Amino acid sequence: MKVLRVLLLMAGTWILCGGASAQFSISRVRPSSVEAKKWVDTIKRNTDYSNDFFSRAKWQAERRALRKERNTIEFGSTLQVSQTQFENWAAGGDNTFSGRATLNFRHQYKRDKFSVDYKFNARYGINIISGKTFKNEDQFTVNVLTGWNFHKNWSYAASANLQSQFSAGYKSRTDKTLKSSFMAPGILDISVGVTYNRSPFNIVISPVGGRATFVLDDRLLDLGLNGVEKGRYSKWQVGPSIRINFDKEFLKKVFRFRSEIYSFTNIKLPPTIRWESTLDIRATKFLTTTVYAYLYYDKYANTPKPDAMQYKYSFSVGLSYTFKNK
16 A cells, blocks of 8 residues: 555656647638738827926916006096185175096007007086085096007007087076087097107197087077087088197106197188196195196187187195006
8 A cells, every 4th residue: 555655646746747748730821811900099199298387376467467568557536625614704705615526547558569548537616606506617538549550659540539528507607598518519539640659748640630519409509609500410620630748747756747739720710729738746645736727729619709718727735546557
């Protein structure tokens, strides 16, 4: 039995440690009979690689900086009020109250050679004497100037300017004869030409321009005022014009002087001239002294002396607020 066990153990060891071999044969097949298959890679490979990291905050900051560079916004307003009150006063006197508000807004947009300049200016003032209210100042102006720069400080230009008043105006405090109202009259100036822009000057020269006078109130239209014929509501003129603007701050922005001269000439009529000037003296951040002067000549203006120059002047101290984005 021991001999048999030894033989069986030797046989098992030989089987486990022995080598094994096999032979396989491939039948010969002609290449024409093999079905060829073409494999197509359907995975789209992206060969564009970028290591830049996108920051939304940075992108928004760059856009804000670009908008600020292209856009200039300026806003200014003033309010002046004065009052005198008498009660059981031996020397007597009239109780008076006067108030004046002004508003100035300007938006400039520049991109490459193209530019647009919007302006809106308004003034309104009233006074009350012994309980009787009278409007002594009422005016608003809207101006749009577009330009295309072609050489250094010169640009091709097209502009439109509209001016009128907000409410009805009467002859005097006691005489309620209507003299003016909204868009009666209203003046529209349109021009095409060139602009010279070099701070503090802006000069618009228009060889071709138009001027329209509107009277949109039937009560005033029937009187044939401002040179507008009855039933027509407007009068149109054609001719050259020039507009000169000056705007400069002095002594660390304590003084600011703004002035505009406008002239329109028609071949058959005398020229129309408008000169408006404002001097602001800033005492504190919210306190300003303003000197304002206005000269105007229009042969067809609804005034007691149409051939004479119109003139108004004011000196006032009051609250002010100014905002400018740059």
